Amino acid sequence: MIIHHPILGPRDSAEFTYLGDANLIHRPDWQAEDALAQFTDYGYQRKNPAGVHRELWFHEQGDRSWLVVTRNTVTHEITKVELARDVARAEGRDT
Amino acid sequence: MRYSGLRVIKEALTGHRGWGPAWRDADPKPDYDYVIIGGGGHGLATAYYLAKKYGKSRIAVLEKGWIGGGNVGRNTTIIRSNYLLDGNEPFYELSLQLWENLEQELNYNAMVSQRGILNLFHTDAQRDAFIRRGNAMMLNGADADLMSTERILEKYPFLNVHNARFPIKGGLAQHRGGTVRHDAVAWGYARGADQHGVDIIQNCEVTGFRIEHGKVLGVETSRGYIGAKKVASCVAGSSSRVMEKAGMRLPIESHVLQAFVSEGLKPVLPGVITFGAGHFYCSQSDKGGLVFGGDLDGYNSYAQRGNLPVVEDVCEGGMAIFPMLGRVRLLRMWGGIMDMSMDGSPIIDQTHIEGLYFNGGWCYGGFKATPASGLVYAHLLATDTPHPTATAYRFDRFERGLMIDEKGMGNQPNLH
Ligand SMILES: Cc1cc2nc3c(=O)[nH]c(=O)nc-3n(C[C@H](O)[C@H](O)[C@H](O)COP(=O)(O)OP(=O)(O)OC[C@H]3O[C@@H](n4cnc5c(N)ncnc54)[C@H](O)[C@@H]3O)c2cc1C
Numbered sequence: 001m002i003i004h005h006p007i008l009g010p011r012d013s014a015e016f017t018y019l020g021d022a023n024l025i026h027r028p029d030w031q032a033e034d035a036l037a038q039f040t041d042y043g044y045q046r047k048n049p050a051g052v053h054r055e056l057w058f059h060e061q062g063d064r065s066w067l068v069v070t071r072n073t074v075t076h077e078i079t080k081v082e083l084a085r086d087v088a089r090a091e092g093r094d095t
Numbered sequence: 096m097r098y099s100g101l102r103v104i105k106e107a108l109t110g111h112r113g114w115g116p117a118w119r120d121a122d123p124k125p126d127y128d129y130v131i132i133g134g135g136g137h138g139l140a141t142a143y144y145l146a147k148k149y150g151k152s153r154i155a156v157l158e159k160g161w162i163g164g165g166n167v168g169r170n171t172t173i174i175r176s177n178y179l180l181d182g183n184e185p186f187y188e189l190s191l192q193l194w195e196n197l198e199q200e201l202n203y204n205a206m207v208s209q210r211g212i213l214n215l216f217h218t219d220a221q222r223d224a225f226i227r228r229g230n231a232m233m234l235n236g237a238d239a240d241l242m243s244t245e246r247i248l249e250k251y252p253f254l255n256v257h258n259a260r261f262p263i264k265g266g267l268a269q270h271r272g273g274t275v276r277h278d279a280v281a282w283g284y285a286r287g288a289d290q291h292g293v294d295i296i297q298n299c300e301v302t303g304f305r306i307e308h309g310k311v312l313g314v315e316t317s318r319g320y321i322g323a324k325k326v327a328s329c330v331a332g333s334s335s336r337v338m339e340k341a342g343m344r345l346p347i348e349s350h351v352l353q354a355f356v357s358e359g360l361k362p363v364l365p366g367v368i369t370f371g372a373g374h375f376y377c378s379q380s381d382k383g384g385l386v387f388g389g390d391l392d393g394y395n396s397y398a399q400r401g402n403l404p405v406v407e408d409v410c411e412g413g414m415a416i417f418p419m420l421g422r423v424r425l426l427r428m429w430g431g432i433m434d435m436s437m438d439g440s441p442i443i444d445q446t447h448i449e450g451l452y453f454n455g456g457w458c459y460g461g462f463k464a465t466p467a468s469g470l471v472y473a474h475l476l477a478t479d480t481p482h483p484t485a486t487a488y489r490f491d492r493f494e495r496g497l498m499i500d501e502k503g504m505g506n507q508p509n510l511h
Contacts, residue, residue, distance in 0.1 A: 001402055014404035018394045018509060020348065036494070043506050044346040044437045044493040048335035050397040073349070073395045076402070 003069060004081050008062060015061040021046055022054040022068045025088045050074055056084060098202055117282060118289035123296050126322030127155045129476060130314055132301045132337060133330035134158025136167035136277075136462065137454060139284035139295070140469020141329060141476070143201075146291035148470065149477035154293045155323075157316060159300035163281035166331050167462065169431035171354050171386050173367055173378065174463040175212045175272035176237045179228045182487030182499040183440060184235040189484050190467030191237070191271060197466060203283030205275050206381060211366040212272035213242065213251075215416070217261040221372075225267040232269070240268040250365065253419045261372045261415065274367060274378050274386075280465055304341045304451070311341075311450040327452040327476055332397070332432030334455035341448060345455070346437040346493050348508040351396040351430045352388065352459050353405055357423045359383030368416075375412030384426060387413060391433065391459070393509045401430045433459050439511030440499035443472055443481070443488040452476060453490070458511055 001013040028038035050073055057067045066084035071077065096102075096115060106113050129145060131138045134156050145151045156162075174194050176187035193200075194207050216225050222241075229239035243265050244256050256263040285295055296318070303315035304326065313322035330337050332349050360383050369376040377387040389409035392401040406428065413420050436442065436456030441464070443454045454472045457464060471482035481488070487499055493506075504510040 012404070013394075013402070020395070020508075040494040041344075045344040046335070046346070046348050047339075047344060048348050048395065050336050050349075053395055055395065071394075074397050076396065076398055 001076055001078065003057065003067065003078060005059065005062070005067065006081060006083055007065070008059075011059070011062060013057070015059060016057040016067075017060045019056040019058060022056050022084075022087070024056060025068075025084065025091065025093060052079075098204075117286040118295055121155070121294035121296050123155065123157075123299060123316070123318050123321050124294065126313065127294070128153035128324045129155070129327065130321060130323035130325070131156045131327045131329055132314065133165070133328065133333075134162035134281075134285070134295060134297065135165040135329065135331055136280050136284065136465035137331070137457075137468045137472070138329040139281055139288055140465050141327065141454070141472040142293040142295075143284045143288040143291065144470045144473035145476060146288060146293050149473055151477055152292055154288075155321070156288065156293060156295050157299045157301055157314070157321070158295070158297045159317070161297050162285055162295060163278050166431045166433070167281045167465070168278050169354065169429060170277055170462040171376070171378070171388050172274040172277045172462060173212065173272070173376070174207075174275055175269050176463075177212070177214065177228065177232055177239065177267065177269045177272065179231045179501055180499055183501065184231060184237065186467055186471070186484040186488075187464065188235050188237045189470070190464050193466035193470065194275065194463075195271070197280075197283070201283040201287045203279065203286060205279040205283050207273070207275045208381070209271050209273040210378075211268055211270040212369065213247065213266045213268045213366060214369045214371065215263050215266045217264055217372055219264075222265060229267050238269055238271050240270060242266045242268050251368065253363070253417065254368075255416050255418050258415050261370070263416065272367065274380075275462075276381075277462060284469070301337060302340070306341060306448055306451075309447075309449055311448055323450075325450050325452065325476055327454065327472065329454045329472065331434050331455060331457055331461065334434045334453075338453065341446070341451060343446065346442070346490075347456050348395055348435050349397055350391045350393065350433045350435045350509055351398060351401045352391050352433050353401040353409070353428060353430045354386065354388040355406075355409065355428045356380070356426050357385040357387075358426050360385065360423065363419070370412060370416050373412035373415050374408055375416070377413065377417065385420070385423060391435070391509055392430075397432055399430050399432055433457070435508035435511060437493060437506040437508060438498035438500040439502065439504065441468070441488050442490055443468065443475060443485050444490045445475070445479070446490070
């Protein structure tokens with residue numbers, strides 16, 4: 001698979017390590033009343049879809065940036081690559 | 096029909112006209128007491144034990160394709176019970192014991208071959224960890240043998256023990272481990288289940304559940320609605336896709352694992368060798384092909400095929416310790432979809448929906464578990480209590496912090 005890095009251009013996916021579902025960007029609030037349930041869900045439950053999946057890849061052997069890659073898990077086709085930082089900000093994360 | 100040596104001779108003399116199909120290709124009935132989703136090794140074994148051991152009837156196995164077309168026909172056939180943790184080891188040892196008697200039990204040649212498995216180690220720390228695992232195995236009634244490099248070389252003289260990065264310092268062997276003919280396991284259990292009245296229904300994909308007031312009433316399938324008192328999901332790599340239809344999310348990610356077979360060679364490799372540090376393991380099939388594999392590709396996938404970086408990685412690992420492999424040609428390679436759980440261990444449990452049960456999270460090690468998985472799942476379905484060897488395989492272990500994480504990798508499925 002080739003990942004089109006927004007800054008570095010086309011890179012072999014072997015340069016990256018894989019974390020998983022991009023929803024991991026949104027860590028629950030530890031002070032929430034249902035924090036245990038939220039963290040169980042965050043830590044362990046996955047949608048794991050067959051089809052389009054937004055996921056976090058880390059350019060470990062490159063510029064060490066985190067990317068959000070939109071990829072089809074049935075065909076391995078990659079349709080979108082964004083910097084995770086931009087995605088996190090756009091989705092309202094401030095830290 | 097019972098199979099026997101006499102029967103083979105008789106059929107040979109009469110032109111092999113007396114062999115019938117090993118199981119009926121059943122059509123679905125309107126309803127059953129037990130509907131098992133998934134005609135892989137585990138689903139078929141569950142049906143078999145449910146009928147045979149627990150005396151239940153009105154059982155159907157629903158398979159979306161043909162039985163044995165999933166991971167049970169795609170794996171590298173290794174069986175072993177060399178686990179460390181209490182939640183796992185009694186279960187896998189039960190499974191190994193069931194393998195040891197499987198062919199007599201099923202009257203079917205599954206080619207169970209206890210040729211032994213050897214895990215190599217390369218450092219003092221690893222040796223300590225392996226000794227600890229061997230002790231844990233023996234405490235659970237399994238066999239374990241710490242082998243020196245010299246003893247290993249007697250059995251496997253071709254190993255390169257002087258690799259610069261991973262010199263072989265010894266290994267932990269389980270001589271009762273080995274390999275089994277994987278397709279024959281599916282066929283043998285199918286035949287046994289069929290003989291006990293189980294309907295094996297192929298080309299029957301479960302597309303939804305009918306659930307009312309928190310209770311499951313049956314399943315929607317590509318061959319119409321089928322009612323059921325109890326529904327048992329057993330679909331390995333498709334676990335998330337099926338349970339999603341019941342509104343559940345699982346502690347599971349689906350990943351692709353590749354495997355490889357070489358051209359047929361004369362016997363060179365008498366046992367199973369795993370070189371974990373180098374992401375490589377290998378055995379030789381009875382047909383002569385070297386059967387080998389390594390790591391997951393590492394990203395979510397339902398594609399049943401992997402990519403080239405892992406092919407390269409596996410072959411490099413192989414060359415590092417088996418230099419003799421260099422001139423061997425690769426015959427086939429393929430991929431299977433693994434139900435990778437968050438702690439690397441399986442789940443066999445009731446769900447919060449009455450009458451709906453789940454079996455999955457087998458990662459790349461569910462083949463060896465087939466007999467025990469079938470037995471304990473049948474136990475759960477028949478009695479609504481977990482089998483004594485499977486009490487740890489609960490859904491709520493993640494919430495309660497009781498993970499069964501053999502390698503201590505944490506909630507990162509692609510590292511287990
Ligand atoms: C390359 C590879 C190597 C492996 N090596 C080993 C090994 O050496 N040792 C070991 O112990 N394990 C190994 N495994 C793991 C092992 O194969 C699996 O854990 C095990 O086979 C899973 O259980 P099963 O046989 O029931 O799965 P499967 O055979 O996959 O059965 C699941 C069935 O469910 C069916 N299904 C899915 N969705 C539906 C639906 N909606 N409706 C109806 N049916 C459905 C599928 O078609 C499939 O037939 C390996 C796996 C792979 C891919």
